[in-house]
Amino acid sequence: xxxxxxxxxxxxxxxxxxxxxxxxxxxFECPVCGSFVISLMAEDHLAKFTIxxxxxxxxxxxxxxxxxxxxxxxxxxxxxxxTMHRYDDKSVWFG
Numbered sequence: 001x002x003x004x005x006x007x008x009x010x011x012x013x014x015x016x017x018x019x020x021x022x023x024x025x026x027x028f029e030c031p032v033c034g035s036f037v038i039s040l041m042a043e044d045h046l047a048k049f050t051i052x053x054x055x056x057x058x059x060x061x062x063x064x065x066x067x068x069x070x071x072x073x074x075x076x077x078x079x080x081x082x083t084m085h086r087y088d089d090k091s092v093w094f095g
Contacts, residue, residue: 019095036061041074
């Protein structure tokens with residue numbers, strides 16, 4: 001499993017592509033933030049946030065119910081660009 005700096009906390013974290021081999025998302029296992037999935041666009045967008053603002057997503061990732069995982073996405077509908085999150089079944093993303 002490759003590693004890079006966690007896009008949320010900045011610590012080294014392992015990641016992989018989802019089981020469907022989508023290259024639009026990365027599935028992270030971070031020692032600080034836990035498990036989460038992030039779209040590549042959201043990863044780029046979060047890099048502009050302060051660490052304090054990014055840690056909001058760390059808390060959301062750790063708050064996921066058993067069997068669930070945080071999904072962080074970036075939405076741009078042309079009028080407004082924002083980062084959103086939701087929870088999904090962990091097995092869908094981590095196999």
